[in-house]
Amino acid sequence: MKRHPQLWLLAAIILAAVLSASARPAGVNPYYLGVAVDVGINVILAVSLNLINGHTGQFSLGHAGFMAVGAYVASSITLGLAARFGGPALTPLLFAGSLLAGGLAAALAGLAVGVPSLRLRGDYLAIVTLGFGEIIRVILQTTDAVGAASGLKGIPKFTSFGWAWALAALTVYVVACLVNSTYGRGFIAVHDDEVAARSMGINTTRYKVTAFVIGAFFAGLAGGLYAHHKQFISPGGFDFNKSIEIVVMVILGGMGRTAGVIAAAIVLTLLPEVLRPVAEYRMILYALLILGLMLARPQGLFTWERRTGAKPGPQPT
Amino acid sequence: MKPPRLQLDSVTIRFGGLTAVSEVSLIVGDRELAGLIGPNGAGKTTLFNLVTAVYQPTEGTIRLGGEPTDRLEPHQLTARGVARTFQNIRLFPSLSVLDNVRVAARLHCPHGLRQSLWRGAAFRAAEAAVEKESLELLNIFDLARYRDEPAKSLPYGNQRRLEIVRALATRPRLLLLDEPAAGMNPTEKVALTQLIREIRDRFQLAVLLVEHDMQLVMDLCERIHVLDHGVKIAEGSPTEIRSNPQVIEAYLGPDHAL
Ligand SMILES: Nc1ncnc2c1ncn2[C@@H]1O[C@H](COP(=O)(O)OP(=O)(O)OP(=O)(O)O)[C@@H](O)[C@H]1O
Ligand SMILES: [Mg+2]
Numbered sequence: 001m002k003r004h005p006q007l008w009l010l011a012a013i014i015l016a017a018v019l020s021a022s023a024r025p026a027g028v029n030p031y032y033l034g035v036a037v038d039v040g041i042n043v044i045l046a047v048s049l050n051l052i053n054g055h056t057g058q059f060s061l062g063h064a065g066f067m068a069v070g071a072y073v074a075s076s077i078t079l080g081l082a083a084r085f086g087g088p089a090l091t092p093l094l095f096a097g098s099l100l101a102g103g104l105a106a107a108l109a110g111l112a113v114g115v116p117s118l119r120l121r122g123d124y125l126a127i128v129t130l131g132f133g134e135i136i137r138v139i140l141q142t143t144d145a146v147g148a149a150s151g152l153k154g155i156p157k158f159t160s161f162g163w164a165w166a167l168a169a170l171t172v173y174v175v176a177c178l179v180n181s182t183y184g185r186g187f188i189a190v191h192d193d194e195v196a197a198r199s200m201g202i203n204t205t206r207y208k209v210t211a212f213v214i215g216a217f218f219a220g221l222a223g224g225l226y227a228h229h230k231q232f233i234s235p236g237g238f239d240f241n242k243s244i245e246i247v248v249m250v251i252l253g254g255m256g257r258t259a260g261v262i263a264a265a266i267v268l269t270l271l272p273e274v275l276r277p278v279a280e281y282r283m284i285l286y287a288l289l290i291l292g293l294m295l296a297r298p299q300g301l302f303t304w305e306r307r308t309g310a311k312p313g314p315q316p317t
Numbered sequence: 318m319k320p321p322r323l324q325l326d327s328v329t330i331r332f333g334g335l336t337a338v339s340e341v342s343l344i345v346g347d348r349e350l351a352g353l354i355g356p357n358g359a360g361k362t363t364l365f366n367l368v369t370a371v372y373q374p375t376e377g378t379i380r381l382g383g384e385p386t387d388r389l390e391p392h393q394l395t396a397r398g399v400a401r402t403f404q405n406i407r408l409f410p411s412l413s414v415l416d417n418v419r420v421a422a423r424l425h426c427p428h429g430l431r432q433s434l435w436r437g438a439a440f441r442a443a444e445a446a447v448e449k450e451s452l453e454l455l456n457i458f459d460l461a462r463y464r465d466e467p468a469k470s471l472p473y474g475n476q477r478r479l480e481i482v483r484a485l486a487t488r489p490r491l492l493l494l495d496e497p498a499a500g501m502n503p504t505e506k507v508a509l510t511q512l513i514r515e516i517r518d519r520f521q522l523a524v525l526l527v528e529h530d531m532q533l534v535m536d537l538c539e540r541i542h543v544l545d546h547g548v549k550i551a552e553g554s555p556t557e558i559r560s561n562p563q564v565i566e567a568y569l570g571p572d573h574a575l
Binding site: 004005006174177178181182183184185186188189191192193195196197198199200201202203204210256 | 369371390391392395396400401403407408409410411412416419420421422423424426428429430432433434435436440443444447483484486487
């Protein structure tokens with residue numbers, strides 16, 4: 001199977017579809033199904049941001065912005081077309097098309113942010129991407145065609161957990177396959193040492209833009225899924241806090257570790273749900289738990305550093 | 318006559334008021350083992366950075382095989398057959414030993430993003446070829462057995478050697494080595510001298526070497542260029558350099574004189 005990861009992807013998608021189709025007839029509590037969708041969407045967001053922030057070592061704080069682009073584009077398409085092509089047979093096709101369009105629009109936004117940000121790194125890049133996210137939000141807030149501050153309502157409920165998990169599997173597949181190849185090791189080389197990477201013939205500019213574009217594409221897909229899950233979107237839902245939430249998943253997952261980031265996305269989605277009984281203390285507890293986890297495991301929740309090999313020898317003076 | 322592998326014509330670079338390299342001209346022939354020596358701060362590393370396009374010269378031209386290299390980016394220069402090691406080791410610390418080499422071999426690996434995702438037969442064949450070539454190179458330096466170790470866990474001498482392997486994976490025709498023997502013990506140094514000669518013969522490449530260990534430089538190099546305060550003060554065979562009064566005065570000291 002290691003030689004044919006495509007089969008894993010296929011199996012995961014089929015499994016997601018079958019489970020999703022049989023969940024409702026089997027009488028599974030719709031609340032759980034809703035949480036399962038949230039988990040899938042957050043896995044997509046975290047794993048795609050991990051390509052930019054983890055593997056490639058850039059610092060983007062604009063993921064919610066890309067998500068917003070995808071959400072609004074996809075919703076506008078389904079809201080515009082669903083009335084005309086209402087047939088249930090066409091729904092999956094319409095939905096897939098609108099998600100794709102949302103992803104592509106977000107990818108374009110990724111290109112627009114990625115190219116000018118290339119000369120920046122660290123804090124500066126973070127600020128520029130943060131600014132981008134805020135600009136998107138402000139534009140949406142003032143555009144009457146997409147409902148301005150009150151957002152878009154009545155978006156058809158197309159997202160099932162089958163869709164969310166199948167696309168989460170696709171995201172994981174793409175990021176993992178990309179990084180696990182001779183070509184993809186270049187992303188990690190850019191992360192480790194840009195000067196050395198350039199000297200080894202790696203076009204660092206190109207790799208960084210590629211990471212931004214692919215990361216933004218999947219954030220856009222996640223946005224489309226989110227819109228057709230909540231059935232309502234407003235600019236406020238894609239603010240700075242949302243970006244931070246995704247960054248926290250990547251950091252807790254251990255920057256650049258796909259499995260860890262998936263696990264962190266799941267844990268951090270479930271945590272607020274589990275804390276629901278304590279109502280008003282919920283967000284405080286959530287924040288404290290994250291703080292605790294960060295302090296307890298700064299290297300990532302699920303990172304156990306292998307200690308092998310000889311110690312580095314003495315450095316010359 | 319064939320143009321030389323590397324040719325610098327009155328190359329100057331200034332950093333603000335400091336002229337780090339001043340009107341330096343030098344030629345490195347195909348398959349030549351050349352040395353670049355001089356006291357600390359003479360501008361040797363800066364000259365490497367100029368040749369690899371990390372810096373652009375303030376004045377002068379640099380040619381590779383006769384072609385001017387101005388306006389090329391560092392990665393494009395690598396594609397034209399220049400590879401280097403760094404004075405302060407710059408391996409990719411989070412990659413394994415093998416992956417450090419694979420990344421450099423990527424330059425000659427035909428596939429990119431699409432093939433990495435599709436993973437067809439051609440992709441697998443290319444990956445296998447890259448791995449084979451990388452392991453062969455690692456074997457020359459006896460490093461293949463550490464293939465899956467993180468590069469940063471290697472002892473210091475091996476990290477320096479791994480940097481040479483990584484540079485070789487780009488299939489250079491000119492190899493720039495910045496103090497490759499620094500931090501090595503005498504036995505390792507002798508082995509390294511032998512290895513550098515071997516890779517020159519095997520891969521038919523030119524080597525330009527910066528090194529403070531005079532024994533190694535004198536043993537290995539066919540031609541030596543001497544920098545002092547950014548100015549080239551001498552050039553010649555090891556024997557000529559050893560007996561050059563200006564070089565003795567600026568760098569070698571009386572102990573090294575013949
Ligand atoms: N980017 C830079 N900006 C300003 N000054 C620089 C820069 N790079 C090098 N220099 C200066 O240029 C001079 C030459 O430095 P360089 O590193 O080339 O010396 P070197 O011959 O390699 O010395 P060493 O033997 O110590 O490695 C030094 O005075 C250094 O401070
Ligand atoms: Mg130096």
